[in-house]
Amino acid sequence: MERKEISNAVIKRLPRYHRYLGELLENGVERISSNDLSEKMSVTASQIRQDLNNFGGFGQQGYGYNVEYLYNEIAKILGIDRRNNMIIIGGGNFGQALTNYSNFERRGFMIQAIFDISPDRIGKNVRNIPTLDMTELESFLSEHEIDIAVLTIPKHAAQEVTDRLVSCGIGAIWNFAHLDLKVPDEVVVENVHLSESLMQLSYRISEKREQG
Amino acid sequence: MERKEISNAVIKRLPRYHRYLGELLENGVERISSNDLSEKMSVTASQIRQDLNNFGGFGQQGYGYNVEYLYNEIAKILGIDRRNNMIIIGGGNFGQALTNYSNFERRGFMIQAIFDISPDRIGKNVRNIPTLDMTELESFLSEHEIDIAVLTIPKHAAQEVTDRLVSCGIGAIWNFAHLDLKVPDEVVVENVHLSESLMQLSYRISEKREQG
DNA sequence: TAGATTGTTAATCGATTAACAATC
DNA sequence: TAGATTGTTAATCGATTAACAATC
Numbered sequence: 001m002e003r004k005e006i007s008n009a010v011i012k013r014l015p016r017y018h019r020y021l022g023e024l025l026e027n028g029v030e031r032i033s034s035n036d037l038s039e040k041m042s043v044t045a046s047q048i049r050q051d052l053n054n055f056g057g058f059g060q061q062g063y064g065y066n067v068e069y070l071y072n073e074i075a076k077i078l079g080i081d082r083r084n085n086m087i088i089i090g091g092g093n094f095g096q097a098l099t100n101y102s103n104f105e106r107r108g109f110m111i112q113a114i115f116d117i118s119p120d121r122i123g124k125n126v127r128n129i130p131t132l133d134m135t136e137l138e139s140f141l142s143e144h145e146i147d148i149a150v151l152t153i154p155k156h157a158a159q160e161v162t163d164r165l166v167s168c169g170i171g172a173i174w175n176f177a178h179l180d181l182k183v184p185d186e187v188v189v190e191n192v193h194l195s196e197s198l199m200q201l202s203y204r205i206s207e208k209r210e211q212g
Numbered sequence: 213m214e215r216k217e218i219s220n221a222v223i224k225r226l227p228r229y230h231r232y233l234g235e236l237l238e239n240g241v242e243r244i245s246s247n248d249l250s251e252k253m254s255v256t257a258s259q260i261r262q263d264l265n266n267f268g269g270f271g272q273q274g275y276g277y278n279v280e281y282l283y284n285e286i287a288k289i290l291g292i293d294r295r296n297n298m299i300i301i302g303g304g305n306f307g308q309a310l311t312n313y314s315n316f317e318r319r320g321f322m323i324q325a326i327f328d329i330s331p332d333r334i335g336k337n338v339r340n341i342p343t344l345d346m347t348e349l350e351s352f353l354s355e356h357e358i359d360i361a362v363l364t365i366p367k368h369a370a371q372e373v374t375d376r377l378v379s380c381g382i383g384a385i386w387n388f389a390h391l392d393l394k395v396p397d398e399v400v401v402e403n404v405h406l407s408e409s410l411m412q413l414s415y416r417i418s419e420k421r422e423q424g
Numbered sequence: 425t426a427g428a429t430t431g432t433t434a435a436t437c438g439a440t441t442a443a444c445a446a447t448c
Numbered sequence: 449t450a451g452a453t454t455g456t457t458a459a460t461c462g463a464t465t466a467a468c469a470a471t472c
Contacts, residue, residue: 009463011415015408019390033429045429046465053431061430062472078411079418093309100305101406103390109410147417172417174410178231178315188420190413194313194404196227198321198386199290201402203223205359205384206291208400221439245453257453258441265455273454274448 010051014078016041017048021071033064083108085146086174089161090153091116091131094176098150099126112144134161141168150174151181222263226290228253229260233283245276295320297358298386301373302365303328303343306388310362311338324356346373353380362386363393 020041024032038045052058052070055077059065075081086104088095091114098104099111114131116122122133132140149165151158151173158177165173166183173189175181178196181189232253236244250257264270264282267289271277287293298316300307303326310316311323326343328334333343344352352358361377363370363385370389377385378395385401387393390408393401 007463011412012408014415015405015411018411019408035429044465046467047463049429049431050464057431059430060472061470062428064429077415077418079414079421080411084414084417093305093312097305097309098406103407104410107407107410109414148413171420172413174413186420188413188416190409190416192404192406192409193227194310195315195319196224196231197402197404198316198319199227199230199292200223201360201384201386201400202291202296202321203226203289204400204402205296206289208383208398209291219439247453256441258443259439261453261455262440269455271454272448273446274452276453 006054010054013043013047013051014074017051018071018074018078018080021067021074024067025071029067031064031066034059036064080107083110084148085144086111086148086150087140087146088114088150088152089134089137089165090114090151091118091121091126092152094152095150096126098152099129102127109148111150112146113140115140137164138168141165141170146170148172148174150176152176155179218266222266225255225259225263226286229263230283230286230290230292233279233286236279237283241279243276243278246271249277292319295322296360297356298323298360298362299352299358300326300362300364301346301349301377302326302363303330303333303338304364306364307362308338310364311341314339321360323362324358325352327352349376350380353377353382358382360384360386362388364388367391 017037020037021032034045034048038048041048049059052065055073058070058073072081086109088099088111095114095116099114104111111129114121114126114129115134115137116131117134121131124131149170149172151161153161155177158175158179159181162173162181162183166187171187173181173183173187175189175191176194178193180191183189229249232249233244246257246260250260253260261271264277267285270282270285284293298321300311300323307326307328311326316323323341326333326338326341327346327349328343329346334345336343361382361384363373365373367389370387370391371393374385374393374395378399383399385393385395385399387401387403388406390405392403395401
């Protein structure tokens, strides 16, 4: 697949296309036009066609898009057609919640281990996934192919752990800690900043309140 | 505070400004110029000034911005200078993780109750917060001022629960369920779609892989 | 074939950046 | 006052929408 520089706005929309196509597929819909999809998703048909044509022509004039084909092609673009091995750093509530959330597995995101520093947690399994001592991080990473490290640890420890992960050659970090991690260019980071999400909601509430 | 139409891009950046200013404040920094802040945050000084001037002039020529003042003003803009009462719908792993995450409380987001349908959970407390039966939702909402309902329930139940919340006059929903909720215009929804976040990360990984 | 709908180019719109006069 | 830095206008850049020729 050849890639131009794809804008972030486009990439953010791809998973949502994928989700809607998945639903159509479940409902047995075979084909759909950009126009019908645009109505379902409340976006413009033009945007859908532009977005998709960044990656190639997946449709057919006069017919539209084959739902199953497009669904699979977007999965390939997103890289969810392959297995992604993950480790979770931080076995607290969030780490456990993510581990227990089986939907990630269905998409090929497999959690291989949880790491923690608390003796209460080390040695315990969550859904058959072992909780290991943080001191074992380096040896574990040298022995396993891990694609993504998930950071569910407090802010103060996050950069130090990130540096260790980067030293081990980790390529991607899914960061739930509330700070901006410093990583070299070759490492990709995706942030989930829940407090910021909540503050945006709070802003919208205030906005409404003032409009009366 | 008078409000023009503020773009979503600006609103998304406000919490991050707030966070950096909070850190400066902790470090005892009294004033900062848009230029110094722009370097810390890796954005342009122009953007910082443009963003802030949507809400008023918080700086002073030749001086810059007073850190504490700006921090508090952004808090007001975001509506986090007041208390926001929340309920959590869905007492599973995520619901419990959010309940246990005390940082929200520090910002005035107070969880008043958890609602669930499982007899195993109903009646149990999480950090002194009671888990109530979903059948009590309507009566609870009529007796308490709740600003935000947090949805940590499976996709299939989310729209039905949303409809009930809307009937009770809820104004804001923080949605962790992986679907787009249908709500009337007066209700604000903020989505946290973790799978989509993970897919974006996956895309970036694939992108790197192809670049070699 | 005629109708439908894509892929793609052109036009518009909005957001970001640059520049600078105002002013502390 | 002179220097620094804002607030704000103007220029640029990028993303979205519209239009339509290509084609199934």
